[in-house]
Amino acid sequence: MGRPLRPRGKLLQEDARRHHRALLLQQLFRDGPASRADLARASGLTRVTVSDLVGEMLADGLVTELGAPAESRVGKPPTLVGLAVDSHHIIGLDLSETDRMSGAVVNLAGSVQARHEVHVDGAQGDEAVALVQHLVSELRAMAERPVLGIGVGSPGVVDTAGTVIDAPNLAWTDTPLAARLAEAFDLPVLVANDANTAVLGEHTFGESGDGGLMVLRVGTGVGAGFVLGGSLLHGHLGAAGEIGHVAVDPDGERCACSRTGCLETILSAPRLRRRVAAPGADGPAELAAVGTRLGEVLAPIVAALNLHEIVLSGPAELLDGPLLDAADRTIRERTMPISSTGLAVRTSKLGEDVVVVGAAVLVLAGELGVS
């Protein structure tokens, strides 16, 4: 599943080695410590090769020997090796909030070691880039280990090279954010849309399976990210997941985007708050009404992609309850059992950290081949 139809480029022996290294790291990452022999069995590589690769990774400090396991069986007891989750740290940024930029130092297990944030105060364009740089330097000073790289979840449309094509709030158009940060800090930098980093975070550190995953982020706006067949979906122009301005109600409110009845006009956090707080409004019923509308938008997507999970991320007091239930129900009413039986609709357990943690996953995947 997900194997590209066409070969993508030349393949060196060096690539094979990196690939195998990543394979072992991945195993340790997902299933915890194991002996060299276990790794050999799991990967299909020989014990010899595994020993060699493990030796290399020990030298790099990426893994550590943990001694023999407690229970003993026949034969020589194995020496467990485990991922050294604090051997390196990763800097993850979340630029999706309108009033602040937040970031964190994250270890290889996705756990946040330190946080920092700066106020945007209307900074735009180059000034906003400078602010990002400031935030990174602060975080770098806070990191107590070598930094593996910088991951950024940015609002707007971001291309695969890490250039922000268009982010209205920060007045970024074709801003080569990754290149700028890479130059300033001499570290690998990976930038993606905030909903895309969120889906990566959920995919790797949430409780999600291996089927198709969609994360819907509800904040000031609405955006989504998809992991399909184990890969992040970018879309033709890098704009996959931009569903905030799909029309849900031709007779609805006028939207900032100049059209009417966009999803954002009913689903964004501020709109939802206003709606439930309106005089004489029945909160739960209002939320359910929005959930139903959301379900109508999601139903075609669920059927088309045969998704495994949909995760809502945002203010739990608004999303988790009547809104989610109504969306779930509507999706099931509007799709075939084959599409909906394998589907789970839930909220995220990662909370506000999805984006920074997902940004760290960008680096983990890019640098170590792990996710």
Next chain:
Amino acid sequence: MGRPLRPRGKLLQEDARRHHRALLLQQLFRDGPASRADLARASGLTRVTVSDLVGEMLADGLVTELGAPAESRVGKPPTLVGLAVDSHHIIGLDLSETDRMSGAVVNLAGSVQARHEVHVDGAQGDEAVALVQHLVSELRAMAERPVLGIGVGSPGVVDTAGTVIDAPNLAWTDTPLAARLAEAFDLPVLVANDANTAVLGEHTFGESGDGGLMVLRVGTGVGAGFVLGGSLLHGHLGAAGEIGHVAVDPDGERCACSRTGCLETILSAPRLRRRVAAPGADGPAELAAVGTRLGEVLAPIVAALNLHEIVLSGPAELLDGPLLDAADRTIRERTMPISSTGLAVRTSKLGEDVVVVGAAVLVLAGELGVS
């Protein structure tokens, strides 16, 4: 784009060789004949390696030397090598029609060399499998070259192993079609849903670009297939593209699936025909009304996936015209410019052959790594 986040398995040197072979074949397949030196430049491999690989492929008969090109430049004139499109043939089957099973002998360039079909006459279960086997033997006898493999576009849900999970018309449930045919004919067999083979056919032999592609097949039922990031989308349970029973109109007609207002109740070929032929009906207006409904279903999908192309496949007299125009218009009305500007909505030029040709692409991709 589309690179899997996680490594997929052990990688042998042998795999690298196959990969590089495929890389060269792919180059010849897409851009036509080239010299060894051209191939080396395009692939990044050295001339030495390319010569070696080309030698191997010459021995296999997959490519042929074509002599020097007409125009002459400085230096030793190159010897062009080109894909030998008639060195092998592929058997492609289309089982999606209710009354017949059709198949074709296809060459490596996707051009149909011979056809054959058999009537279903209500055959079901094992009897239907026997009919497929009969069709294959006929086609095999018609093939004048070694057969590279058998590709099948089957109705219903098909898993990656080529087992038909569920195909009501043929009464197949968990029928291991690929395994049965592989055993009977001792050839590689690849089976996929008919909409999925159709999208492969369109992706490889249509005039489509490299962005996300959706093919919507309208026949007795409605189904879709997606190529995203260069890979066929399977979905969690292999049911991606099953959008025929998405509800479009809660007040609509009762559907065979026991729910109401499914897309198939307005969009299938028989329904469309009945609708335009109804006494007093305004044909074009009716078709446009259906197109609008279709656009409403597609809009969320377009926005979510940032598709590059949507191709409608089916009876042109129904689809190409008011229906397509209305769908196109509705999609644009209901999505942001960023989602819709890069999008083209059109009908297929491959006609009824999309499925068989796409089935051949399954084999091309699986056996030669070409698409």
Next chain:
DNA sequence: TTAGTTAGTTCAGCGCACTTACTTATCGCT
């Protein structure tokens, strides 16, 4: 004729993972 350019081949060498053979370490049985 001579120099320059491009295509394609030959050859030695390198990196990687494999196989085979060995050492080390523990358990269960006599």
Next chain:
DNA sequence: AGCGATAAGTAAGTGCGCTGAACTAACTAA
């Protein structure tokens, strides 16, 4: 306590696939 069985890990040698450098072949330009 001693011995065979079992398993983990190490060492040495083999084969495969790619590469760089050097070489031959064939042509153009001056």
